[in-house]
Amino acid sequence: MLIRRPPRFAMNDRDVTPQSSYMNRRDIIAGLTAATGFAAFPQTANAKVAGPETYKPLVGSKTKYKVEDPNAPWKAVTGYNNFYEFGTGKDDPAKRAHTLITDPWDVKVEGEAENIGTFALEDLIDFNALEDRIYRHRCVEAWSMVIPWVGLPLGPILQRFAPNSRAKYVQFFTKNDRKQMPGTRWPVLDWPYREGLRMDEAMNPLSFLAVGVYGRVLPNQNGAPLRLVLPWKYGYKSIKSIVGIKFMEEQPDTSWNLSAPREYGFYSNVNPQVEHPRWSQASERVIGPQTGLRGALARRDTEMFNGYADAVAGLYAGMDLHKFY
Amino acid sequence: MLALKSLLAWLKPVFFIGLSLPALWLVWQWAMLLGGFPNDLGVNPIEATNRFLGDTALRILLITLAITPLRDITGIVALSRLRRMAGLFAFFYVCAHLSSYLGLDLFFSLAKLWKDIVKRTYITLGMTAFTLLIPLALTSTNGALRRLGPKRWKRLHWLIYPAALLAVTHHYFMAKGFQIMPLVHGAILLFLLGWRLIKLWRHQKP
Ligand code: HEM
Numbered sequence: 001m002l003i004r005r006p007p008r009f010a011m012n013d014r015d016v017t018p019q020s021s022y023m024n025r026r027d028i029i030a031g032l033t034a035a036t037g038f039a040a041f042p043q044t045a046n047a048k049v050a051g052p053e054t055y056k057p058l059v060g061s062k063t064k065y066k067v068e069d070p071n072a073p074w075k076a077v078t079g080y081n082n083f084y085e086f087g088t089g090k091d092d093p094a095k096r097a098h099t100l101i102t103d104p105w106d107v108k109v110e111g112e113a114e115n116i117g118t119f120a121l122e123d124l125i126d127f128n129a130l131e132d133r134i135y136r137h138r139c140v141e142a143w144s145m146v147i148p149w150v151g152l153p154l155g156p157i158l159q160r161f162a163p164n165s166r167a168k169y170v171q172f173f174t175k176n177d178r179k180q181m182p183g184t185r186w187p188v189l190d191w192p193y194r195e196g197l198r199m200d201e202a203m204n205p206l207s208f209l210a211v212g213v214y215g216r217v218l219p220n221q222n223g224a225p226l227r228l229v230l231p232w233k234y235g236y237k238s239i240k241s242i243v244g245i246k247f248m249e250e251q252p253d254t255s256w257n258l259s260a261p262r263e264y265g266f267y268s269n270v271n272p273q274v275e276h277p278r279w280s281q282a283s284e285r286v287i288g289p290q291t292g293l294r295g296a297l298a299r300r301d302t303e304m305f306n307g308y309a310d311a312v313a314g315l316y317a318g319m320d321l322h323k324f325y
Numbered sequence: 326m327l328a329l330k331s332l333l334a335w336l337k338p339v340f341f342i343g344l345s346l347p348a349l350w351l352v353w354q355w356a357m358l359l360g361g362f363p364n365d366l367g368v369n370p371i372e373a374t375n376r377f378l379g380d381t382a383l384r385i386l387l388i389t390l391a392i393t394p395l396r397d398i399t400g401i402v403a404l405s406r407l408r409r410m411a412g413l414f415a416f417f418y419v420c421a422h423l424s425s426y427l428g429l430d431l432f433f434s435l436a437k438l439w440k441d442i443v444k445r446t447y448i449t450l451g452m453t454a455f456t457l458l459i460p461l462a463l464t465s466t467n468g469a470l471r472r473l474g475p476k477r478w479k480r481l482h483w484l485i486y487p488a489a490l491l492a493v494t495h496h497y498f499m500a501k502g503f504q505i506m507p508l509v510h511g512a513i514l515l516f517l518l519g520w521r522l523i524k525l526w527r528h529q530k531p
Binding site: 187 | 354359361371373377380384429447502504
């Protein structure tokens with residue numbers, strides 16, 4: 001914010017204007033100037049983030065999931081993302097997510113499964129069996145980051161709830177708490193945030209439940225304590241801070257699809273050939289370790305299924321991906 | 326009278342500096358970025374730049390439209406003299422906003438720009454707003470005012486109202502989900518336009 005004092009030479013006015021009206025006018029002008037400065041000076045998304053050492057370390061075993069390109073810096077992964085429950089600015093999550101309480105954390109499992117109920121985080125996740133996975137994260141806003149997650153494959157965890165034969169889909173819910181998540185006081189989306197997958201998508205070995213990033217527990221802004229990571233889909237499918245899992249027979253609602261069905265489909269697979277009404281998806285800005293002009297301008301062509309076609313293309317065999325976007 | 330004159334004498338330069346600050350700040354930040362120094366552009370400097378310029382353009386457009394109501398409220402007639410400067414600053418930031426998009430996002434591809442204009446509603450709206458502002462900027466000189474005559478000049482400059490409405494709509498359609506800032510900008514604009522409508526209506530009452 002800018003508050004400017006009127007320059008000295010304005011003081012000459014005192015000689016010729018009665019004191020009362022002079023004060024009045026000066027106040028008005030000072031106010032106007034300050035208001036102008038404030039109003040005309042927007043902020044840029046640029047959060048100061050706490051370093052990794054602030055977060056508890058997690059040990060994961062090395063896996064084959066890697067990306068050729070270098071990881072995005074910690075500052076980018078934890079300081080620049082979308083998590084509308086904390087505001088719509090890209091730096092809002094980093095600035096405001098500290099109010100989220102992640103311990104204790106329960107997940108309610110319901111719907112078409114045998115083993116339903118409410119489970120504590122520690123009962124869902126074996127913190128001694130974690131894996132490291134490096135995935136490319138592709139946001140629908142046409143930027144990407146390479147991110148080293150820590151967590152467990154989703155499929156085996158879902159199996160433990162023993163979904164029945166009617167379970168064709170699975171839906172996930174983010175925590176929805178007006179006190180802890182100030183962004184939910186305004187209906188940017190129809191809260192709680194929800195996402196969904198077809199069961200075979202959820203069972204795909206790429207589908208991952210993350211509890212950490214960069215060998216540390218997830219910072220709140222990244223969806224602590226438990227989030228999905230689906231690297232072949234646009235980022236918003238990778239739902240954060242999960243408190244609910246529901247097995248369903250019908251295709252579930254998803255938040256962005258409810259908000260703008262023409263822009264965000266149920267599948268939301270990364271696909272450079274399907275145009276988005278806002279952003280061309282043919283290429284993406286790379287948010288990586290490079291700085292300076294080269295870093296700012298870095299782009300790459302977007303790959304089909306974000307480069308994971310070998311692992312997931314079979315899920316969509318015979319489907320018209322222009323229709324099922 | 327003397328007080329008013331000296332008021333104007335420093336109000337104009339202060340206003341000029343105030344409206345230049347966003348541009349100076351941005352140039353400074355880019356200088357730091359190019360030099361490899363820490364800066365406030367964040368990890369996506371191009372998005373930050375484009376949005377910063379869009380926000381600045383829209384806000385200065387609103388400031389331009391706020392001058393007449395402010396003059397009416399405060400009774401400081403001299404404020405009117407700031408209107409042209411504010412309008413030209415708004416146009417400058419719109420040009421910079423468009424240039425940053427064309428240059429840093431599309432790498433100067435006019436073909437891509439055209440595709441966006443045809444295809445993306447929010448770009449169509451922004452581009453229309455920009456196009457409406459061009460004749461206003463071109464006829465902002467005293468000479469143009471004289472040549473056109475005050476009546477025709479006024480009628481032409483009425484275009485700022487649809488331009489501002491389009492700009493707010495551009496922001497509304499660009500924002501994902503149901504966001505608050507476009508509504509705030511829209512509410513301010515409606516207030517500023519409503520003020521004029523009420524004045525007009527009062528004027529016409531017998
Ligand atoms: C009167 C003219 C215009 C005004 C006042 C204006 C204002 C704005 C505003 C306020 C935003 C939102 C920024 C934010 O979210 O912080 C925006 C976004 C944007 N504008 Fe404009 N704009 C205008 C014309 C244009 C034109 C002519 C183009 C390009 C052809 C354009 C391209 C964009 C783009 C691409 C974005 C989105 C940036 C992003 O997604 O990060 N605008 N504009």
